[in-house]
Amino acid sequence: MTADSSLSELRRGVLGPCVLALLEVKSRFGLELVRDLAAAGGLLTSDGTVYPLLSRLRDAGFVTSEWRETPGERARRYYSITEAGKRDLAAFRTEWGQFSATVAGVLNHTYLPSGAGEKGRLP
């Protein structure tokens, strides 16, 4: 497994919660979401990835969509987070905090299994 493919898998895994986090702030249409995710940097392997993901989140009940029309512009499909989506996001935040700390600890050798104890153990 190369670093490239590892990161690609990782991006794919965290993209859903990141989309939910953006929608938690406000409803967005497709390109708006893509631009905001792209602006965050390093989250998107390609812009198109977001669309199948949105469908999947909607099928899971985490996101709803509705058409909105603004005068002078074409109608756009806006995506919003649901209560189930908020709960899922909250759970992910908790898990992610622990998980990322563990990964960082292992990658930076600040965490070692007990007994190996060269640099001790993270609290």
Added chain:
Amino acid sequence: MSRTSPGHELIRDYIRQLDAALRGVPAAEARELMEQITAHLDDALPADADDGQVAAVLGRLGSPAELAADARRAGAGPPGALAVARARLRYRLARVRRRTWSVVGVIVVLAGIATGYLIYFLTPGSLEFDGASGWWYPQDYNRAVITTAGGATQTTVPLRSGERQGYFVTIDNPTSLTQTILGPAYGPGVPWDGPGSAVVQIAVSVPDRDIDGGGTSRSAGFTLPGVIPPGQIRLVRVLWTSDICSAGGTTSIDTLALRVRVGWFTRIEIIPLGQTWAVRGDSRGSCT
């Protein structure tokens, strides 16, 4: 307000390739993705976008093949509430103990047996008139007048007001279950009142060699309830007191309505008698 997308050659090519790549993806998902991509291109490109701008946007979008692959992964539905619910259901089913499954199995088997029992006893077939019959009392059968019209036969006797009258018929049990006659059946839809009082007396012969052989011996004993084992014949006696209100008219009946028990279940059987039994004349009964 659609602008750039459909008109540009590069975009038309891209959409064509995406359409081809989406073969095998469920139609609704493919349609939705096409709509999302078209909207994305509409929003991302100005109306007068040149080839360079279009190529850049398409490049960032990812190849049609990659998009289709993502759509297939989404269709396979990994996380999501539904997948979570499925996983939970699988987990719970896996935790159900073998003993619980055994209990469920026993319940299902018992329910099946009970259903079979119900069907078996509630649909055994009916008792049948076996062909032999006659008026019960000599003063009736000696004066019976038999008439036939249009293929139907009627036997008529004078009404003997205030006295007992009645007839007998042979009844066959052609089914494979014992049937027990409990008495006459009354109620809505039951064509029974008898040519006499509303209350009739039913009795069934006890086992008798003559009757079993097709005879109509009246010396046999009678009882009620009367059991008719599978394939056997019994004489059924129907008697009443003729104290009805009648002013020279005719009262008749051509069916025998009985309450019959089969197994644990009691049902009503209405047996066609093959002819009409009738009494005619005046009665001294009160007409209220």
